[in-house]
Amino acid sequence: MDKPVALNLEMIVTIVDRGVGEDVNEYSKQAGANGGTILHGKGTSIKEKNRFFGLEIEPEKDIVLTLVPDTLTATVMDAIGKGLKIDQPGNGICFSIDIDKVMGITAINSYRKVVDMETFLDNEE
Numbered sequence: 001m002d003k004p005v006a007l008n009l010e011m012i013v014t015i016v017d018r019g020v021g022e023d024v025n026e027y028s029k030q031a032g033a034n035g036g037t038i039l040h041g042k043g044t045s046i047k048e049k050n051r052f053f054g055l056e057i058e059p060e061k062d063i064v065l066t067l068v069p070d071t072l073t074a075t076v077m078d079a080i081g082k083g084l085k086i087d088q089p090g091n092g093i094c095f096s097i098d099i100d101k102v103m104g105i106t107a108i109n110s111y112r113k114v115v116d117m118e119t120f121l122d123n124e125e
Contacts, residue, residue, distance in 0.1 A: 021062030031079035
């Protein structure tokens with residue numbers, strides 16, 4: 001099993017209409033990210049619900065998770081925002097979350113600072 005490591009990572013979460021997730025991945029890669037993971041979901045906004053033959057239809061969404069070094073977060077989010085024109089209503093939402101532990105990254109050496117978790121925990125005491 002992989003050992004957990006301490007990194008300066010953030011996860012960029014981008015929620016867009018279904019089918020736009022691949023574009024988000026492309027914008028991210030162009031800005032220096034290694035790629036992302038696309039999950040599928042349903043929107044729950046009251047404004048977005050439509051009716052078709054009397055049935056409520058909830059719009060489907062792509063949720064793109066992109067793990068990047070914290071030094072790259074602003075650059076990648078800026079590329080996503082500009083590419084999607086995210087400042088216009090209905091084009092999605094993008095935010096980042098700090099990540100303090102991670103396992104299973106195969107491209108670990110491409111990140112700025114890697115510290116073995118045991119070393120990290122020893123230094124906290």
